[in-house]
Amino acid sequence: MAQSALVLGGGMVGVCTAWHLRERGYDVTLVERGTPGRETSYGNAGLIQREAVEPYAFPHDVLKLAQVALQRGNDVSYRLRDLLTVAPKLAQYWWNSFPSRYQGVVTGYEALIRHCLSEHDRMISASGADNLISRQGWKQIFRTQKGFDAGAARSRLLTREFGIESRILDPAGLAREEPALKRTMAGAVHWTSPYSVSDPGGLVDRYAALLTASGGRILKGDARSLRPDGAGWCVDTREGTISAEQAVITLGPWSDVVTRMLGYRLPLFVKRGYHRHFGWQGTLNTPMIDTEAGVAMLPMALGLRVTTGAEFALRDAPLSMRQIDGSERLAREMLDLGAPVEARPWLGSRPCTVDMLPLVGQAPSHRGLWFHFGHAHQGFTLGPATARLCAGMMNGEAPYIDPSPYRPSRFGRAAQV
Template sequence: MSSTIVLGAGIVGISTALALQARGLDVLVIDRKAPGQETSFGNAGVIQNEARAPYAFPRAPLTLLTYALGRSNDVIFDLPALPGMANALAQYFWQSAPRRHADISRHYAELVAQATSDHAALITASGAEHLLCKSGLGEIFTNQKAFEARALEAEQFGKTHELAMTTVDGTQIAAEEGLTKAPAGAVLWRDTWHVRDPGALVTAYAKHFIRNGGRVEQADITALSPAGSAWKVNTTSISYDAKHVVVALGPWSPNLLAPLGYRIPMVMKRGYHAHYNHETELSRPYLFAQEGLVLSSMNAGLRVTTGAHLTDFDRPQKLHQLKAGLKAISGYISLTDRVPEQQWHGTRPCLPGMLPLVGPAPKHQGLWFNFGHGHQGLTLGPTTGKRLAALFELAAD
């Protein structure tokens, strides 16, 4: 029997396993897919040092109307999916009130401020330096008024959080990145990092975990239940027992925990990506802010990642955001040659309180939570893994 089982082999689960292992625990990781092949596989690959505040639910009536009418490429929704998320969305709206969001952001900023240093230690230990670029993140604006407003906001935000940022004229960005037309301008965050293959990064971390004596089992988890003073994890093939179990299954966590009496509301934000061949690599990832796309040069090509699609797990792909965004940026960059078999979607697990749920379960001894990282699973995985491991140590004292 392992002392600890971590359920989930994404960036959060593997980072948690490594942090627990570093404290001398015998750790087994279980997931239905190989490490880094679910939600961690398909993100934009950005370790967002600048993301010191979580995404708030929009409260301006005009913005809400824009979303409701489907006139923004940032967010779309499937109407039949909304009743199932109504409680989570209502709580998300309430928590996003300015004062509450500011309180949440203070805690969030503390986590994000540690992200690059926590990743750095794992990147070095796992030999994954070849996947890392430290060239920053850009926000491109195609509208002059929007660029000027964002530049002022970003400058103040940068000063508040002591972040290295600059604003750049659109002509300069066009020349540097080979754009076919100059945008209005760009905001550059200098200390943000980029990973050329986020799935491969998780795989590298997992190999480091295994080299140090950890185990990873690929199995479909069917149930989790207490077994005396321990826990039993049932899969389609075999059962596993452990004194402690950490649930780090991202958007699948609430369903697994429901039979144990936990009702955890979650906003399911699906994202899409596709890869395109491109003659020259971008020097850094870029958010086309008004078009709702992030462009990142990856090992598999130029990855184009969308905003949020509020929908259920089992609903079919809806490629509206990808197609509309590509059409909107077509005057700035030409992307016509899509890489075959490189179209993907996954779900971001967003909790209404906007902070990841990290710590002991309130109703059961030996059960631990580490999920709900929203848009920042890649950024925060090692940091919340360390936080959870520290709580383990405190509980053992």
């Protein structure tokens, strides 16, 4: 008799987890409140980032911290009324960003990132999603010489340390490759290995169709109804109560809603982000991200997607136009944009942990319950890779990556009930 599993959450991470379990012969039901791939997985930059071996650390530079505190830039923003709630977790995030600790974080992160392209390739091929994929990389563009020099040095370091491929472009070289740019930039690093996706939600749709074609089920339901059921777990759906031997929480920024109901107090927080599509008659040869200014410009099926940096706020706080208006202004300095496609910008949340590493592993205090969330900026990139790790462990296989950096129990008492 086949083993059975519930997967709660239909973003990139959840859909990939369900597919990997189905590959292993599981009777799988994915439970999602809406349509798969329409939340955080829809709203990201649409990049599968092979170069992202270093997660975003909290700055320790005094000038940068002052800029953030005074909200002088567009890359980081915050809601003052939310800081008292968020501050203790940001303090832990800052602590883990010290070089002595951060190096261990990078080791754990890189072990996952190195598999992102090969694991996506399997699912892209199986789902027939090649028409959504460009394999031309993306360009990190710089407006200051100081930023460009630091970016070029980092590209050389990542090549030396991790074999990451890149090209360094001076101002003239960038202008030749991207003639649509109106502003002369200080230069760029062209990260050549990553993929870009013209419809991020559409890619999750293809993966979800692959899951159902293989015999998996996708049902609408409420993850908050998850509860023990004998030796297993059950959840309420529109088609009734569904039971299984194991359950996986893959709810991204909503994961803490369910884990707190079960008694866990994990150190999770969110970084919010915005995007808006604009009419666009020009051409970019690759997506571009101005990391100094905190704005990305990404050709998508709906138009040119302009995104923001990070906003530190509570997940359900009201929308703020400050960052997205700033991103639009910065993008218009560089490109001839048309009118916005949407009446309101999209707002979503990235699920973060205080040590920058995802949680992948068995819940410490509940048999048959698994955690698989906390990917921060890279859930879209890492979904297939961490899904393979999670599904393999659920199936009793020897892990293909050392799972110890991602174990939920690393948070000690916060991970106990």
